[in-house]
Amino acid sequence: MSKKNKDIEVRVEETKKRVNGQEIDVTQLFIGKKMIGEVLTNDAKHFEIFMDNESQGVFKTLDEALESVIRQWNLHD
Template structure:
């Protein structure tokens, strides 16, 4: 039996993101009412995936940072 693909809707919203105690412009990814990740837009057009207030990994594009968060969410849930 094949399993049906379940479609999910992830929203990307502007947000203030705290990284090591400093506030940056960024984005929050939500799935329903649950926040699944944050991306901070740092200087020099770098985007950092933020977990527990710390920059975990850096990307040169927002799309790659968002893709990383979704990939990690799918692997853990």
């Protein structure tokens, strides 16, 4: 018996957060109502991902960062 893959809806929301006195653009990823990770935009080429309030790495593009959040969530949940 094989499992069928089911589609999972990932929602992306952009917001701003105050970190160390600076306002930073933050992209939040949600599956259902659960936030699975955040991407902080440090500058045009540094996108740092956070999952469970822990830094998980820095990426050169927003797409790479979002993909990494989804991959890591998929491995651990």
